[in-house]
Amino acid sequence: MEDAIRDPSTASPMRSPLVDVSDLPLTVVMTLNESVLGNALRRLRTEAGDDTGAVAGWASQVDE
Amino acid sequence: MIGHSWAQEAIDTNSLRAYGWHPTPLREFVLKVAQRCNLACDYCYIYTKADQTWRDRPIVMSERIWRAAAHRIAEHADRHHLASVRVVLHGGEPLLAGADKLAEIASTVRAAMPAGCRVKISLQTNAVLLTEQTAATLLEAGIAVGVSIDAGSAAGVQHRRHADGRSSFAEVDRGLRILSRPENTGIYAGLLCVVDTELDPVSCYESLLGYRPPFMDFLLPHANWMSPPQEALGRWLIEVFDRWYEAPSQETRIRIFEDIIRLTFGGAGRSEHVGLSPAAVAVIETDGAIEQADSLKSAYAGAAATGLSVLRHSLDLVFQHPGVIARQAGLAALNPSCLKCPVHRVCGGGHYAHRFHALTGFRNRSVYCLDLYELITHIVARLSSDIQLLRRTAP
Numbered sequence: 001m002e003d004a005i006r007d008p009s010t011a012s013p014m015r016s017p018l019v020d021v022s023d024l025p026l027t028v029v030m031t032l033n034e035s036v037l038g039n040a041l042r043r044l045r046t047e048a049g050d051d052t053g054a055v056a057g058w059a060s061q062v063d064e
Numbered sequence: 065m066i067g068h069s070w071a072q073e074a075i076d077t078n079s080l081r082a083y084g085w086h087p088t089p090l091r092e093f094v095l096k097v098a099q100r101c102n103l104a105c106d107y108c109y110i111y112t113k114a115d116q117t118w119r120d121r122p123i124v125m126s127e128r129i130w131r132a133a134a135h136r137i138a139e140h141a142d143r144h145h146l147a148s149v150r151v152v153l154h155g156g157e158p159l160l161a162g163a164d165k166l167a168e169i170a171s172t173v174r175a176a177m178p179a180g181c182r183v184k185i186s187l188q189t190n191a192v193l194l195t196e197q198t199a200a201t202l203l204e205a206g207i208a209v210g211v212s213i214d215a216g217s218a219a220g221v222q223h224r225r226h227a228d229g230r231s232s233f234a235e236v237d238r239g240l241r242i243l244s245r246p247e248n249t250g251i252y253a254g255l256l257c258v259v260d261t262e263l264d265p266v267s268c269y270e271s272l273l274g275y276r277p278p279f280m281d282f283l284l285p286h287a288n289w290m291s292p293p294q295e296a297l298g299r300w301l302i303e304v305f306d307r308w309y310e311a312p313s314q315e316t317r318i319r320i321f322e323d324i325i326r327l328t329f330g331g332a333g334r335s336e337h338v339g340l341s342p343a344a345v346a347v348i349e350t351d352g353a354i355e356q357a358d359s360l361k362s363a364y365a366g367a368a369a370t371g372l373s374v375l376r377h378s379l380d381l382v383f384q385h386p387g388v389i390a391r392q393a394g395l396a397a398l399n400p401s402c403l404k405c406p407v408h409r410v411c412g413g414g415h416y417a418h419r420f421h422a423l424t425g426f427r428n429r430s431v432y433c434l435d436l437y438e439l440i441t442h443i444v445a446r447l448s449s450d451i452q453l454l455r456r457t458a459p
Contacts, residue, residue: 017330018410019447028458034313037450040325 088342089144115361159193167205194239216271254279281319286362288420298438342392363420
């Protein structure tokens, strides 16, 4: 039973994004602390539309 | 002539083209400047897995090859009007080629680039040969340095040994302490760690924090449906995630977690491990062969080959290879069962190499499917809860 629950192929599809943050005001996002979540939300806003393709090495991180 | 194997036959390139696939220009070029390594890690995908092509290749990349590689990269950047590209000096152990030679390669690549195209150059090393002098040479050459290490303790790097069985930890630790000095901040890229479920996850993460890495990544050991992993590791990664996520102030960046967070919020992934972003990497071997991501070597002999060479072919020809097309085709290349999964846009089917089965090729779920599902749903739940809280408390 547990395996059936954990098997993702048996689940029904959901819309993307899984968590919608588009309604969070930029003013709120920019004043969040330096936590992982705060930084992630700020980067999401400042990097919007930046899809340069998946890479294998470190350079994608070094770019930022 | 583009070469491809039976494992790619299940990929219907005509339907992928009809579905709307078009080539995404390559942005990252992995130069295998040294074919051999001074360590003998027991999980290495180059030496211990199905593909043994390293045995027949030159030990180091010759000047003729790296000059041809620089020309092909520049040609590709010019043709596609790229504003930037990334070059990773890789091996084997790239420092076996010598830091001065790496600096010369970097200089040649930069000089070859068309006007307006920036090039970021990095090195992925085991740090055994990373001395003060080496670091100074790399700093002067503007080559960022990433280090492969699984934990910050001798007991935590059992898999990363010399060929005679000696631990590599003391040498790697010394190299990393040099790299993490303030004067080398500008070239310290980060740490790549292969998950070892024998280790306590939080202790492992905290031991690595001692090297003050700006970035880290936790890699799933290469496995596939013919050679499945011995241990489930979703829970291990969740424990590291929680420790990392709950820090009041972010201590370092962890690529796999940041990718999952970004994808959960509807952004794009940037690594091969999760997400549906098109793969934009090509590998150039010491003999000039143009290959796909070399992690495919963990699947079967020749899995990464394209039949192309920088001596004779444009890099654009890789876009005729079914494996390259599949790894740029996003949803269209996934196994149909993946499309029913609620997290498939985040998972992206997992690492391409981890989908391999000898009977059906690569159009399968990842062999780490359940681990990825467990990790992603955990992260989604935490983010969802925190975003709701943020909405309630925001002015």
